Amino acid sequence: MLRYVIRRILMLIGIIFVISIGSFFLIHLLPGNITAVIEGPGASPENQAKLYKLLGLNRPIYEQYFVWINNILHGNLGTSFISQTSVATTIGNALPIDLEMMFLSQILAFAAAIPMAMRSARKPDGIVDRFFSAGSFTMLSVPPFIVVILLVLFVTYKLGIPHTGPSSYVSLRADWIGNLESMALPAITLALGSFVVYFRVLRSDLIATLQEEFITMARSKGISQRRIMWRHAFRPSSVALLGAAGVNIGGLLAGGFVVQYLLNIPGLGYTLITSINTDDYLLVQGIVLVVSVGVVLINFIFDFIINIVDPRISRE
Amino acid sequence: MSVTPEKLLVVNDLSTTFATAGGPLPAVANVSFDLTRNETIGIVGESGSGKTVLSRTIMGLQPRTNVAVTGSVLLNGNEMVGTAESVKRGLWGTEVAMVFQDPMTSLNPVMRIGKQIDETLRVRLGMSKQDAKARAIELLELVGIPSPSQRYDAFPGQLSGGMRQRVVIAIALACSPKLLMADEPTTGLDVTIQAQILNLLDELKERLHMSVVLVTHDLGVVATRTSRIVVMYAGRIVEIGSTRDVFANHRMPYTRALLESSPKVSNASHTRLITIPGRPPNLLKLTQGCSFAPRCAYASDKCHQERPELQGADQPGHSFACWNPLPTTRGDSAS
Ligand SMILES: Nc1ncnc2c1ncn2[C@@H]1O[C@H](COP(=O)(O)OP(=O)(O)OP(=O)(O)O)[C@@H](O)[C@H]1O
Ligand code: SF4
Ligand SMILES: [Mg+2]
Numbered sequence: 001m002l003r004y005v006i007r008r009i010l011m012l013i014g015i016i017f018v019i020s021i022g023s024f025f026l027i028h029l030l031p032g033n034i035t036a037v038i039e040g041p042g043a044s045p046e047n048q049a050k051l052y053k054l055l056g057l058n059r060p061i062y063e064q065y066f067v068w069i070n071n072i073l074h075g076n077l078g079t080s081f082i083s084q085t086s087v088a089t090t091i092g093n094a095l096p097i098d099l100e101m102m103f104l105s106q107i108l109a110f111a112a113a114i115p116m117a118m119r120s121a122r123k124p125d126g127i128v129d130r131f132f133s134a135g136s137f138t139m140l141s142v143p144p145f146i147v148v149i150l151l152v153l154f155v156t157y158k159l160g161i162p163h164t165g166p167s168s169y170v171s172l173r174a175d176w177i178g179n180l181e182s183m184a185l186p187a188i189t190l191a192l193g194s195f196v197v198y199f200r201v202l203r204s205d206l207i208a209t210l211q212e213e214f215i216t217m218a219r220s221k222g223i224s225q226r227r228i229m230w231r232h233a234f235r236p237s238s239v240a241l242l243g244a245a246g247v248n249i250g251g252l253l254a255g256g257f258v259v260q261y262l263l264n265i266p267g268l269g270y271t272l273i274t275s276i277n278t279d280d281y282l283l284v285q286g287i288v289l290v291v292s293v294g295v296v297l298i299n300f301i302f303d304f305i306i307n308i309v310d311p312r313i314s315r316e
Numbered sequence: 317m318s319v320t321p322e323k324l325l326v327v328n329d330l331s332t333t334f335a336t337a338g339g340p341l342p343a344v345a346n347v348s349f350d351l352t353r354n355e356t357i358g359i360v361g362e363s364g365s366g367k368t369v370l371s372r373t374i375m376g377l378q379p380r381t382n383v384a385v386t387g388s389v390l391l392n393g394n395e396m397v398g399t400a401e402s403v404k405r406g407l408w409g410t411e412v413a414m415v416f417q418d419p420m421t422s423l424n425p426v427m428r429i430g431k432q433i434d435e436t437l438r439v440r441l442g443m444s445k446q447d448a449k450a451r452a453i454e455l456l457e458l459v460g461i462p463s464p465s466q467r468y469d470a471f472p473g474q475l476s477g478g479m480r481q482r483v484v485i486a487i488a489l490a491c492s493p494k495l496l497m498a499d500e501p502t503t504g505l506d507v508t509i510q511a512q513i514l515n516l517l518d519e520l521k522e523r524l525h526m527s528v529v530l531v532t533h534d535l536g537v538v539a540t541r542t543s544r545i546v547v548m549y550a551g552r553i554v555e556i557g558s559t560r561d562v563f564a565n566h567r568m569p570y571t572r573a574l575l576e577s578s579p580k581v582s583n584a585s586h587t588r589l590i591t592i593p594g595r596p597p598n599l600l601k602l603t604q605g606c607s608f609a610p611r612c613a614y615a616s617d618k619c620h621q622e623r624p625e626l627q628g629a630d631q632p633g634h635s636f637a638c639w640n641p642l643p644t645t646r647g648d649s650a651s
Contacts, residue, residue, distance in 0.1 A: 123381070213421040220377055221436045221487065222408035225401075231435070236426045310426050311471050 004307065012300050016293055020072070023289040024065050027281055047081060077286040082278050087286040090271065095290070097267040100172060101260075102252050104183055105190035106245070112191075113198035118229050120199075121206035132199065139196045148189045148262045155185065169265050186259045194248050201244050205237035212236075239310050246302030250295035321393045324495055324527045325351040325374070330387035330397070332366075332373045332551075338600045343369040345551045346387075351495070356521060356528040358538030358559070360574060361548035364596050367531045368417060370548070371497045374529070375412050376404040392494055409440045413488035414497040415517075418504055419480035423472040429483045430456075430468030436490040455486040460516060478509035485516065492524060499531045514541065535578040539563065544633070547571050550597050550607035553626060557634030567629055567641035570608045606639065614640045 035048040035057075057064065071078070077087035120129040139147075170178035209215065210233055218232045257269025264270070268287055275283035307313050332344040344366045351357050359367050372378050374389050376396040389396040392411050396404065416422035424432055433452035437443045443451065449468070456464035459482040472480055481501060488496060498517060502510035518541055521528050532538055538545055538559065545562040547555040547570065555568040566572055573592040594611035597603075605620040606612070612619065618639050626635040630644060 213416060213418060214424045216372075216377065217414075217416055217422045217484070217487075218424065220375065220408050220414050221440070222405040222410070222491075223435065223439045224405070227439065232424050232427070236424070312425055312473055 001307070001311075005304070008300065008303060012296065015296050019289065019292045019296065020069055021065070023285055023292070024068055026288060027285050051081070072289070077289070078282045080280050080283050082275075082280040082283075087283050090283060091268065091286055091290055094266060094268045094271045096172070097169075097265060098253060098256060098269070100179075101183060101186055101190065101256060101265065101267060102249055104187035105194060105252065106249060108187060108191035109194035109198055110245075113195050113202060114234075117199050117202035117206055118234075120203045121210060121233075122225075122229075124207050129203075133203070136196045136199050139192055140200075145258050145262060147192055148185070148259055151185055151189060152263075182265070186256075186263050186265050189259050190252055190256060194245075194252075197244050197248060198241055202237060202241045205240050206233055209233045209237040235309055239306055239313070242302055242306045242309065246299050249302075250298045253294050253298065254291050321390070322352070323350045323390075324353050324355075324392055325529075326388070326390040327374060328388040328390075330370070330373060330389060331385070332369050332378060333384045333386075334379075335382040335384070336600070340384075341599050342602070343551050343599060344373060347548075347551075347553055348387075349546055349553065349556060351527050351529065353494075353527055354521075354525055355544070356518075356530055356542045358542035358545040359529060359531045359548060360533060360535055360538060360545060362533055362574070362592065362596055365533075365548040366551040367533075367548060368499055369551075371414070371499050371529060371531055375408065375414060375497060376401075377408075377414070409436055409491040409493060411493060412495040412497060413491070413493035414499060415481070415484050415488050415501045417500045419477055419484050420504070422484055423480055425472055428469050428471055429475070430470075432483070433487050433490055436487060440491050451490075452486075455490060456483070458489070458520070459483070459486045460512075461486075477505050478513065481505060481509075481513055482516070485513075485520070489520065489524065494526060496521070496526050496528045497531070498528060500533065501530075502537070503533075510537075535563075535575055547574065550599060550602065552607070552637070553635075554608070554638070555636040556626070557629065557631065557636075561629070561631050561634040565629070565631070565634070565644055567636040567644065568638045569612050569614050569640075569642060571636075572642060573611075606637075614638075614642075616640055 035051045052058070059067070075088055077091070079086050080090065083090070116132050120126075120132045123129060170182045172179040206229075215228060215232060218228050223231075253268070256267060257273055259265070260267045260270040261273055268291060272284065272287045272291075274280075275287065327350065328348050330344060330347045331342065334341040334343055347370060349357070359370065361367050369378070373385055374391070374396065376389070376399060378385060380401070385397050387397060391407065394407055394411065396407075423429065430449065430452050433455055434445075434448040437448040437451055438445070453464045453468055456467055461467050461479060461482050467475070467479075472483070475483065485501070496517075501517065502513050505513065514537060517528065517530075520526070530538060530542055535545075542559050544557065545555075545559050546553055547562065547566075547568065549570050555562060555566060555571045557565075562571060563575065566575070570592075577591050592611060597607050597610065603609075603620065605618075605622060606615070606624055609615045609619040616639060622639075624637040624639050626637045628635050629641075
């Protein structure tokens with residue numbers, strides 16, 4: 001186990017190194033006069049000179065990289081020349097929104113998927129299972145942005161609640177009820193996508209696990225069906241589920257932007273789109289870096305959890 | 317107060333039929349036998365003869381769907397056929413417990429073995445956490461696992477096959493069952509370990525006053541350990557009798573074939589393993605006749621047309637199902 005963890009951590013460091021090089025070149029390989037490109041149309045000569053020095057463009061490329069990475073390790077992602085604010089601050093404001101959205105959506109997705117998968121797996125192809133499976137299959141074929149639009153229409157016209165649309169995002173610190181209201185729609189939308197995957201993965205693994213001899217053995221001990229499900233079947237059936245969750249959560253960090261954009265939630269995805277539209281390269285670079293490292297970290301964490309859940313994996 | 321029945325187990329006309337895509341599959345058909353207290357009975361038969369299905373049906377542990385069970389199983393006076401799972405749950409572990417065929421698959425791979433023993437004690441006997449742990453370690457010791465308190469925290473994957481089977485036995489014994497169903501408890505273990513496990517079962521049986529149903533496809537295993545033997549073929553009993561009668565005085569050609577295929581009981585000069593030619597019948601396509609007929613050297617026309625019922629042999633309690641039984645050697649020498 002320890003050897004495994006050390007190996008994974010070394011790998012993690014390697015991957016993050018590669019990501020940092022990628023992000024570095026994202027800016028430094030831009031064609032033409034980089035400073036002009038970065039600063040956009042409003043570039044002034046003195047700002048250009050400032051940036052030239054900041055980026056250390058007069059030095060060899062590997063030195064430039066070390067200067068850059070050193071800045072980043074000190075939390076300095078540069079200052080946007082478009083908005084004149086620190087990239088780190090902008091990201092620091094947006095990231096908690098993503099984390100909250102991710103957290104809410106995953107809680108919802110798991111809370112629905114786990115009991116439903118257990119119910120389905122108890123009688124595969126039974127009436128309940130057919131209903132759940134058909135429902136999840138339908139959802140699988142509907143992309144999230146359609147779901148958002150349908151949900152907004154539903155909430156606005158059917159429930160008569162005024163559309164919680166653009167610029168209605170309320171921060172958690174200001175008003176947590178208002179915040180939950182503004183987060184409900186995006187969280188539900190993202191939860192639906194995750195739910196479908198979790199339900200299907202867990203259902204099929206549970207069905208397979210319930211065929212195993214050790215389940216019959218557990219049954220022969222005279223313990224309840226409920227206990228067999230939770231204590232014996234769930235854990236060995238949750239490896240693929242956790243794998244899917246790792247990929248999904250990483251995906252939400254990187255890909256929640258459609259929902260964020262449609263519902264005006266100022267998270268990272270939303271900020272990324274805005275920064276691309278305004279040619280705010282430093283901000284794009286910062287977000288790409290943070291998101292990539294985030295995805296890698298999430299995968300690392302889930303890998304680790306999977307190993308704790310199923311000790312067979314690291315032994316092999 | 318109900319009177320404790322004399323027989324611990326009475327199986328009467330028990331049949332288990334699976335509903336499969338290919339039609340009804342009669343895995344066990346019209347099986348009847350009984351078992352007294354502290355007795356060990358052997359169930360032998362080739363692979364696929366229905367031994368596992370029979371022993372699970374006796375416990376009421378057949379799959380929950382796509383299966384029909386008829387007949388009767390009285391286990392210490394409790395009817396097991398047609399009984400709700402919630403009722404059977406109250407009998408599993410305490411009245412009857414099972415040692416499964418394959419210790420590599422019968423333990424939960426992601427649960428520490430101590431927890432797997434604890435669970436039964438806590439759920440079924442209502443023991444406290446500490447008591448259960450202490451008892452679990454005792455049980456591990458009882459089944460001969462070295463340094464049991466360390467092993468308590470091991471995962472099944474960290475133990476050898478023989479050790480795992482000992483754990484399975486410890487779990488089965490946790491609630492002191494009156495009847496132990498041992499379904500080929502040593503298949504897949506190497507020979508010295510096999511003997512160890514079987515001896516352990518014998519010893520525990522004496523110590524804990526259990527009755528044992530010992531399932532195996534190896535007659536050598538049951539020769540010295542059982543008082544009676546049930547021989548199964550294609551889901552039916554084809555011969556049943558005292559161990560002596562079945563070994564020395566069998567009448568059914570299949571029993572002989574089985575004996576000859578068992579290396580341990582054949583002559584020392586005949587070291588070669590003789591397997592029974594042909595394959596067991598497809599249970600979905602059983603004929604009217606004796607199901608052994610296609611492989612039987614003694615088969616006559618009648619064998620193909622009509623199935624022989626069990627009939628009594630010379631000795632009480634010895635029956636066989638065959639139209640052309642083998643001559644009785646004992647009968648000859650006695651006259
Ligand atoms: N759940 C099931 N559904 C359908 N058929 C089954 C099921 N379980 C067992 N069978 C069939 O019942 C027959 C008897 O199987 P069983 O496992 O009892 O044989 P066995 O005597 O225990 O063999 P082995 O020595 O290999 O363990 C086989 O033909 C098997 O395919
Ligand atoms: S009844 Fe016929 S076919 Fe069956 S075992 Fe006896 S002799 Fe063989
Ligand atoms: Mg079997």
